[in-house]
Structures are given as structure tokens and as C-alpha cells.
Amino acid sequence: MSGDPYDPxxxxxxxxxxxDLLADHLAATANRDGPVLRWQEPxxxxxxxxxxxxxxxPEAPLALLQRLLAESNRLHHPxxxxxxxxxxxxxxxxxxxxxxxxxxxxxxxxxxxxxxxxEQRAVDWMCRHLGFPAGAxxxxxxxxxxxxxxxxxxxxxxxxxxxxxxxxxxxxxxxxEQAHYCIDRAARILGCGEQGVVRVPADDQFxxxxxxxxxxxxxxxxxxxxxxxxxxxxxSTATGSFDPxxxxxxxxxxxxLWLHVDGAHGxxxxxxxxxxxxxxxxxxxxxxxxxAHKLLLMPALVTGVLFRDGRESYAPFAQEAGYLFAQDPRPxxxxxxxxxxxxxxxxxxxYTSLRAVGEAPLVAFLDHSMxxxxxFADLLQGAPDFELACRPQANIxxxxxxxEGGGDLDAHQRALRQRLLQDGRFYVVQAALPQGxxxxxxxxNPRTNVADLQDLLAxxxxxxxx
Amino acid sequence: MSGDPYDPxxxxxxxxxxxDLLADHLAATANRDGPVLRWQEPxxxxxxxxxxxxxxxPEAPLALLQRLLAESNRLHHPxxxxxxxxxxxxxxxxxxxxxxxxxxxxxxxxxxxxxxxxEQRAVDWMCRHLGFPAGAxxxxxxxxxxxxxxxxxxxxxxxxxxxxxxxxxxxxxxxxEQAHYCIDRAARILGCGEQGVVRVPADDQFxxxxxxxxxxxxxxxxxxxxxxxxxxxxxSTATGSFDPxxxxxxxxxxxxLWLHVDGAHGxxxxxxxxxxxxxxxxxxxxxxxxxAHKLLLMPALVTGVLFRDGRESYAPFAQEAGYLFAQDPRPxxxxxxxxxxxxxxxxxxxYTSLRAVGEAPLVAFLDHSMxxxxxFADLLQGAPDFELACRPQANIxxxxxxxEGGGDLDAHQRALRQRLLQDGRFYVVQAALPQGxxxxxxxxNPRTNVADLQDLLAxxxxxxxx
Numbered sequence: 001m002s003g004d005p006y007d008p009x010x011x012x013x014x015x016x017x018x019x020d021l022l023a024d025h026l027a028a029t030a031n032r033d034g035p036v037l038r039w040q041e042p043x044x045x046x047x048x049x050x051x052x053x054x055x056x057x058p059e060a061p062l063a064l065l066q067r068l069l070a071e072s073n074r075l076h077h078p079x080x081x082x083x084x085x086x087x088x089x090x091x092x093x094x095x096x097x098x099x100x101x102x103x104x105x106x107x108x109x110x111x112x113x114x115x116x117x118x119e120q121r122a123v124d125w126m127c128r129h130l131g132f133p134a135g136a137x138x139x140x141x142x143x144x145x146x147x148x149x150x151x152x153x154x155x156x157x158x159x160x161x162x163x164x165x166x167x168x169x170x171x172x173x174x175x176x177e178q179a180h181y182c183i184d185r186a187a188r189i190l191g192c193g194e195q196g197v198v199r200v201p202a203d204d205q206f207x208x209x210x211x212x213x214x215x216x217x218x219x220x221x222x223x224x225x226x227x228x229x230x231x232x233x234x235x236s237t238a239t240g241s242f243d244p245x246x247x248x249x250x251x252x253x254x255x256x257l258w259l260h261v262d263g264a265h266g267x268x269x270x271x272x273x274x275x276x277x278x279x280x281x282x283x284x285x286x287x288x289x290x291x292a293h294k295l296l297l298m299p300a301l302v303t304g305v306l307f308r309d310g311r312e313s314y315a316p317f318a319q320e321a322g323y324l325f326a327q328d329p330r331p332x333x334x335x336x337x338x339x340x341x342x343x344x345x346x347x348x349x350x351y352t353s354l355r356a357v358g359e360a361p362l363v364a365f366l367d368h369s370m371x372x373x374x375x376f377a378d379l380l381q382g383a384p385d386f387e388l389a390c391r392p393q394a395n396i397x398x399x400x401x402x403x404e405g406g407g408d409l410d411a412h413q414r415a416l417r418q419r420l421l422q423d424g425r426f427y428v429v430q431a432a433l434p435q436g437x438x439x440x441x442x443x444x445n446p447r448t449n450v451a452d453l454q455d456l457l458a459x460x461x462x463x464x465x466x
Numbered sequence: 467m468s469g470d471p472y473d474p475x476x477x478x479x480x481x482x483x484x485x486d487l488l489a490d491h492l493a494a495t496a497n498r499d500g501p502v503l504r505w506q507e508p509x510x511x512x513x514x515x516x517x518x519x520x521x522x523x524p525e526a527p528l529a530l531l532q533r534l535l536a537e538s539n540r541l542h543h544p545x546x547x548x549x550x551x552x553x554x555x556x557x558x559x560x561x562x563x564x565x566x567x568x569x570x571x572x573x574x575x576x577x578x579x580x581x582x583x584x585e586q587r588a589v590d591w592m593c594r595h596l597g598f599p600a601g602a603x604x605x606x607x608x609x610x611x612x613x614x615x616x617x618x619x620x621x622x623x624x625x626x627x628x629x630x631x632x633x634x635x636x637x638x639x640x641x642x643e644q645a646h647y648c649i650d651r652a653a654r655i656l657g658c659g660e661q662g663v664v665r666v667p668a669d670d671q672f673x674x675x676x677x678x679x680x681x682x683x684x685x686x687x688x689x690x691x692x693x694x695x696x697x698x699x700x701x702s703t704a705t706g707s708f709d710p711x712x713x714x715x716x717x718x719x720x721x722x723l724w725l726h727v728d729g730a731h732g733x734x735x736x737x738x739x740x741x742x743x744x745x746x747x748x749x750x751x752x753x754x755x756x757x758a759h760k761l762l763l764m765p766a767l768v769t770g771v772l773f774r775d776g777r778e779s780y781a782p783f784a785q786e787a788g789y790l791f792a793q794d795p796r797p798x799x800x801x802x803x804x805x806x807x808x809x810x811x812x813x814x815x816x817y818t819s820l821r822a823v824g825e826a827p828l829v830a831f832l833d834h835s836m837x838x839x840x841x842f843a844d845l846l847q848g849a850p851d852f853e854l855a856c857r858p859q860a861n862i863x864x865x866x867x868x869x870e871g872g873g874d875l876d877a878h879q880r881a882l883r884q885r886l887l888q889d890g891r892f893y894v895v896q897a898a899l900p901q902g903x904x905x906x907x908x909x910x911n912p913r914t915n916v917a918d919l920q921d922l923l924a925x926x927x928x929x930x931x932x
Contacts, residue, residue, distance in 0.1 A: 056823055091477070107549075121518055153491060
């Protein structure tokens with residue numbers, strides 16, 4: 001690219017080419033053209049890409065775009081049934097383009113005035129759907145890991161002693177054994193070490209056993225720990241299991257403990273009248289994390305960190321004395337409440353997308369994903385050579401193939417997963433569960449149907465035989 | 467938007483409209499049409515935006531885009547001279563569109579194969595420009611605050627005692643009094659409290675006084691603290707001052723301390739043969755943070771967290787035992803080394819942009835920004851009614867207006883800043899320095915010229931008189 005890299009007409013022309021190629025990509029994947037993923041070994045992939053040598057190459061943008069389209073994991077392909085990352089609504093990607101070009105940093109209101117208002121509206125919408133009362137508030141941040149860390153910082157600050165000012169090492173979180181690894185990470189970032197993570201056992205559906213909470217609390221106290229929070233999953237990552245929120249909330253109320261719900265994946269189901277019961281009790285949480293880039297079909301990363309009492313949203317980074325003295329000192333200056341200082345226009349993307357498409361297509365998608373999970377489980381239960389890890393509670397289904405003649409089942413699933421990866425017709429992942437290694441699918445594409453899943457089983461049988 | 471929100475032809479048509487409106491915006495701002503910012507009070511702004519009510523509005527995307535264009539802080543306008551947030555290269559925004567649509571999550575290689583290779587190449591390029599030796603490595607992450615936290619986690623893990631496993635509260639960082647607030651935040655997130663932040667005094671150019679480091683270390687030890695790291699700024703946020711890296715590096719070498727350089731803003735100057743001397747010594751740092759969304763003209767957020775010894779890049783989240791036993795266990799699985807699990811395609815944007823434009827326009831921009839800082843300082847020194855906070859070392863210039871008749875200078879700058887904000891012809895911020903409140907400008911737009919800055923002074927005089 002020689003000449004002025006800001007030239008509006010060059011941008012216009014290149015922009016049209018990008019949009020056309022991306023539209024073609026959407027059309028091809030919708031039609032199931034080609035594989036989900038063309039596998040290449042990491043070393044060979046790196047080798048195929050020249051190092052940056054400082055020279056300019058005007059052909060690079062379109063050439064590299066074409067490589068990205070050909071070599072990415074194609075999430076819009078209905079046979080992407082792997083990780084819980086969604087095929088984004090194309091409109092949302094256009095908002096990302098807009099947000100990136102305008103680059104309004106949003107730490108303070110004037111660095112993104114309309115973007116700030118959009119974030120406030122999007123956060124209000126999330127709080128309302130959770131069933132939070134008036135006065136709830138929160139922020140959008142860059143992903144669930146950062147969101148959970150932010151919520152736990154608020155919880156830590158609620159303990160006596162002002163941890164922000166005076167430090168704290170003898171903290172602990174009580175968390176289900178099936179929780180996402182970022183909860184363990186957050187506790188260790190806070191300086192609590194492995195003794196600061198007290199695992200609560202799960203039942204045979206991989207849900208936290210609420211009746212084991214008193215023992216976990218006792219264990220934390222025996223270790224001389226102050227409990228920062230009880231962390232419930234709604235739902236868990238590996239199997240999509242919903243912890244029993246009402247019983248956990250009762251326990252937290254009785255013991256005066258902060259309840260944080262990691263709803264990164266499952267909180268979106270509160271939009272569905274049919275499935276919202278799975279989240280009953282979430283309105284009693286002190287804080288909730290909700291990823292819009294999972295089941296709200298936004299691109300990564302856009303996560304709500306939501307507080308039932310909105311004043312707590314100032315607690316995570318309590319160095320600003322304003323927090324101590326005012327109720328809601330500067331609701332429009334988002335940087336007081338997020339780990340990011342410069343921040344992307346997450347609210348503009350979420351607000352505009354929701355405004356445009358409304359809730360109905362999202363509810364239809366959520367219900368479809370649930371129905372598909374149940375239908376896939378039925379298929380698997382009806383197949384003598386497959387075994388379900390548990391009846392799915394959401395759109396995540398874990399299962400394993402049981403070949404005739406038996407053998408090492410874990411090794412068999414791992415080998416199958418590797419063959420699926422190299423085959424590319426489907427994208428499937430794996431999970432290590434207490435009973436062994438399982439294949440894991442997330443049904444997160446509105447176009448995936450039962451015929452796709454029947455074909456998946458046929459492909460697995462083919463690869464197992466081959 | 468009724469109908470299928472994934473319809474490729476609707477995306478194509480809407481995408482072309484978005485590109486055209488954004489191209490028009492680039493043309494208008496390049497021509498200095500209109501104000502930088504149309505000020506509106508936060509409450510009125512929020513009021514102007516309807517709450518989300520769940521209904522669909524097919525007109526919303528273009529209507530809201532037009533509002534975003536009209537009501538954003540227009541960073542591509544050459545008279546945006548406020549915060550250190552850049553006017554992104556339009557090409558980079560197209561890569562954001564691509565990254566958002568493809569949504570390849572990148573925690574593991576197969577969730578973004580080419581994107582991972584691009585990140586590796588971009589990180590290698592950064593390490594090379596810092597002057598790091600072979601074996602250096604790092605990751606891209608979502609912003610400088612998260613980047614600095616990540617680097618300090620690596621430093622903490624280097625202390626005896628395995629803080630990841632066993633916790634740590636009696637840590638401390640030694641940091642210049644002019645460092646960005648996120649360093650203080652990071653130490654408090656780690657549970658070190660306010661005693662864990664030991665401030666090293668600055669000289670009259672706002673640079674850390676390296677000769678004060680022994681006293682700071684003694685102070686930390688008196689408090690019973692283990693020093694996690696010395697954090698140098700290159701450059702500082704408020705005044706763009708470069709801490710003396712060679713002397714700080716000598717101190718760290720002699721005392722066996724981790725040296726972290728927050729180069730969020732200034733590290734990019736290592737690309738310029740003319741100005742790279744400001745960063746002499748950075749190649750001796752154990753870790754460096756470098757924001758590509760400041761002086762590399764990328765959209766927020768894309769930050770390199772770079773380690774002289776690449777093996778240390780596995781230290782921040784050391785729960786993976788692999789870190790302890792292997793040199794570079796899975797260089798292609800980025801999730802082991804970033805706070806984010808799902809991660810945006812930051813490397814694809816940076817690699818493709820650098821490949822397309824090459825280094826020459828960036829070096830020209832960096833040199834221009836420096837020359838403009840010096841020219842603006844000359845203007846201010848030649849004006850009897852203005853006072854410079856210090857001779858700028860980079861593209862950040864702090865100054866204050868001294869009205870005839872004197873009075874409360876701080877209140878005067880604050881009032882002026884508020885009038886500038888509401889006037890909108892320029893965007894300028896303010897900084898609280900030890901000697902009082904100053905107006906603060908960052909010269910970060912390649913199109914800003916000396917005539918713009920002359921006009922800025924004229925506008926300030928006009929507003930001061932009015």
C-alpha cells in the first residue's frame with residue numbers, strides 16, 4: 001500500500017472488496033460448501049507466513065483476507081459444533097468495523113458519548129432480563145475471564161478490612177468442581193494460592209452439590225481463610241450443567257456470603273420463556289457475568305459484569321475515593337469500573353444489534369439450540385455404539401464412541417478427535433470428565449440441524465473404522 | 467431487521483452502505499469539516515437514546531450509524547489533540563470487521579490457525595524492534611492495563627515461593643510517581659494493598675530519579691515486602707517523560723530485580739532511527755508492554771506483552787504444570803499465556819496492516835509527531851500568556867494559560883478545558899501535575915500541523931476572554 005493510508009477513496013474501494021468477499025463466505029458456509037476447517041500443523045502454518053520485514057505490499061490486504069477466509073475455523077458452517085464460540089450476526093461485525101474506525105476509547109464519557117449511552121442501555125437490558133431490581137448496574141468488559149476477575153474484586157472489597165487498601169492473601173472462593181478454569185485463575189491472581197480455591201463436589205449431572213457447601217465453608221475456615229465469594233456456574237463449561245441457584249443463594253444469604261454467578265454461557269437463556277427456569281435464583285446473585293459473544297450471537301469479546309446493587313460496580317477498583325462517599329458518582333465514566341482504561345465500543349455493537357434484530361430471533365435460536373441438544377441426546381441414546389456423559393441441560397452435549405471389542409476408551413476418543421480435526425467435515429472438541437475422555441459438542445449455530453448430527457455420527461463411525 | 471439476520475445479500479448491501487458512510491466520514495474529517503466533538507451532557511445523551519424494548523427495527527443499523535458518526539469524538543479530525551488514542555488506519559478497521567465476522571477464538575491453535583501464526587509473526591517483529599535477543603516471545607492481549615497485570619504476574623512468579631501455588635500478599639512494586647494508574651491497580655489486584663506500591667520520586671522533567679531507587683527498595687524492605695518488580699515508564703502518561711532505562715536496568719541487575727517497562731505509549735518510537743535513543747536500555751527489560759493502538763495507529767485494543775526470555779511468557783498463569791518442565795511447550799496455544807480464554811484476532815489485524823503499509827509511513831508519522839511536539843513547545847515558549855510544564859520528550863505537551871491579572875490558575879485551566887469541550891473545535895484534555903492543573907495535548911494525528919496548533923492557542927485566548 002503506497003500513498004496515503006488514510007485516503008478515503010482507497011478505503012471505500014478496499015472496503016467494498018472486503019464486504020463482498022465476506023458476503024461470499026457467508027453464502028458458502030450457509031450452503032455447507034467445503035470443510036469446517038482445513039487442518040495444517042502449527043509449524044507448517046507458521047512457515048507458510050513470511051516474517052514481517054518492514055516493506056510494504058499493496059496486494060497484502062486482499063491476499064491475506066483470502067487466506068483468512070480459506071484457513072480459518074469456519075464458525076458459520078452449520079457443522080461447526082465445537083467450542084462455545086458463536087457465528088456472529090453479520091450486522092454485529094459491521095458495528096465492530098465502525099467501532100474500530102471511530103476508536104472512541106470510552107474510559108471517560110467524552111471519549112465515546114453515544115457509545116457510553118449505548119452501553120448503559122445494553123447493561124440495563126441485561127439487568128432487567130436477569131430479574132435484578134431497580135438500582136442494578138454494571139459494565140461491559142473484554143471477556144468472561146476478565147469479567148469474573150472484576151466481580152471477584154468487588155466481592156473481595158466487601159470483606160471487612162478494605163483489601164484494596166490493606167491487601168489480602170488469606171481469601172478463598174468456594175466453587176464447583178466443574179467451574180471454568182478462569183475462576184481458579186482469578187483467585188490465584190488475587191494472591192490466594194491453591195488453598196484459596198475450595199472445590200465443592202458435583203452430582204452425577206455435573207452440578208454443584210449445594211448440600212456440600214457447609215463442609216466447603218468449614219474447610220476454608222479451617223485453612224484460616226476469609227471467603228470472598230461462592231461462585232456458581234450457569235452453566236458449566238464442559239457439560240453445560242446448571243448449578244442449583246436457589247439452594248446456593250439460600251446458603252449465601254444465611255452465611256452472609258457474596259454470591260457470584262458465572263453465567264458466561266447460560267445467562268442468555270433468561271430471554272427464553274421456555275428455558276428461563278434453569279436460571280431461577282440468578283436474580284438473587286450479588287454479581288453475574290454474561291457473555292454476549294456466546295448465546296447472544298455477538299463477536300468476541302463482549303461481557304456484562306452485572307451487580308444487583310449497582311453501587312458495587314465501583315468496588316472492584318476502589319482507589320477512587322468517590323466510591324466511598326457517593327451513591328453513583330459518575331455513571332457515565334466507565335473507566336472507573338473496568339479493568340480496561342481505553343475500552344472498545346462494546347455497547348454500540350450490542351445495543352445496535354439488539355435494536356435491529358429484536359429479541360424474537362434470539363429466543364428462536366436459544367430454543368432451537370436447546371431442542372437440538374435434546375434431539376442429539378436422543379440420537380446418541382438410541383445408538384448402541386455411543387454413550388452420553390449425561391442428559392444435556394443446555395446446548396452442550398458430551399458423548400463417547402464405544403467400539404466393538406472395547407479397548408482403551410480414552411485413547412480411542414482422543415484418536416477419534418484427532419481424526420475429526422484432520423478430516424475437517426465437522427469441528428468437535430473433547431472434555432476430560434471424571435469418568436474419562438468424551439467428545440464434546442456445542443450446538444451454537446442456528447443453521448445446524450438434526451441431519452447434520454446424524455451425519456456427524458456416521459462420520460465418527462467411518463473414522464473409527466478407518 | 468426482519469427475515470434471516472444471516473442473509474449474505476443483506477449483509478452485502480448493508481456492508482456497502484456502512485463502508486460508504488465511513489469513507490465519507492474519513493473525507494470530511496480529513497478536510498477539517500465540522501467540530502471534533504459535539505458536546506452534550508451525559509444525562510441528555512442517555513435520554514436521547516431509547517431503552518431496548520425487545521422489538522426489531524430494520525432502520526436501526528443505518529440510523530444509529532449516522533448518529534455514531536455525528537456524535538462521536540472524531541479522532542480522524544486533525545484537531546483532535548486530546549487523549550493518547552490514535553486515528554486508526556482504515557485498513558486495520560477492515561481487519562477488525564474480518565476478525566469479528568470470522569470470530570476465531572484463538573485460545574487454542576485450531577480456533578484460529580492462521581490468526582495464531584500472524585500473532586507469532588507480529589510478536590516476533592515487536593521483540594526484534596525492542597532489541598530483544600533470540601528466544602524472546604510474548605502474546606497480544608486486550609490493552610495496556612491487562613498487559614501490565616500479565617507482566618507483573620510473571621514477575622511475581624519469579625520470586626521464591628511459587629506465588630501462583632502458595633499465594634503472596636507481602637509483595638511490592640517500585641514505580642515512578644508519574645506512572646499510569648494501572649500499575650497501582652495491578653499491585654492492588656494482586657492483593658498487595660497500598661503498602662505494596664512504593665513510589666520513586668521524579669525529577670523536574672517528570673522522569674523517575676534512578677538514584678532514588680535504593681531508598682525505595684529500603685523502604686519496601688522496611689515494610690517487610692518482597693519486591694516483585696521495578697516498573698519504568700517509557701513514556702509516562704501525563705507528560706510523555708521517558709524514565710532513564712540504563713540506570714534503572716543497572717540497579718535491577720545489581721539487586722536481582724525484575725525490570726518491567728510500561729512502553730504502552732512510547733515503545734513504538736523504537737521504530738524511528740532518529741528517536742530510538744529514548745528507549746536505549748529497553749532491550750535489558752525482563753518484560754515490556756507495548757500498545758499498538760497508540761503510536762502504531764491500530765484501533766484499540768491490541769497490546770504486546772513481551773518477554774526477553776520467552777519462557778517467562780508461561781509464568782503469569784502458571785497453573786499449567788507444563789510451564790515448569792518444558793521450554794516452550796505449546797507456543798501455538800495462546801490461551802496458556804493470556805488472561806483472555808476466548809481471544810480476538812489481534813495478530814491478524816497487526817500483521818496484515820504492517821504487511822500492507824510497511825514501516826516507512828509509521829516512521830514518518832512517529833518523526834512528525836515528535837517534530838510537532840517540539841514545534842508546539844516553541845510556540846508556547848514564544849507566547850507570553852502561555853507556560854509549558856516541561857520541554858516535551860515525545861508527542862505529549864502540557865501547558866497552561868496565564869491570563870493577565872493572574873488569579874486562581876488551576877480554576878482557570880479547568881474552566882478553559884470545559885469551554886474547549888463545549889466549543890468542540892478542538893479536543894484537549896487536562897493533567898494534574900505537582901505544580902498544578904495543566905492543559906494536555908497528545909499530537910497523534912498524522913494530519914495535524916503547526917497551523918492547527920496556532921489556531922488552538924487563538925481559540926484558547928478567545929475562550930479565556932469570553
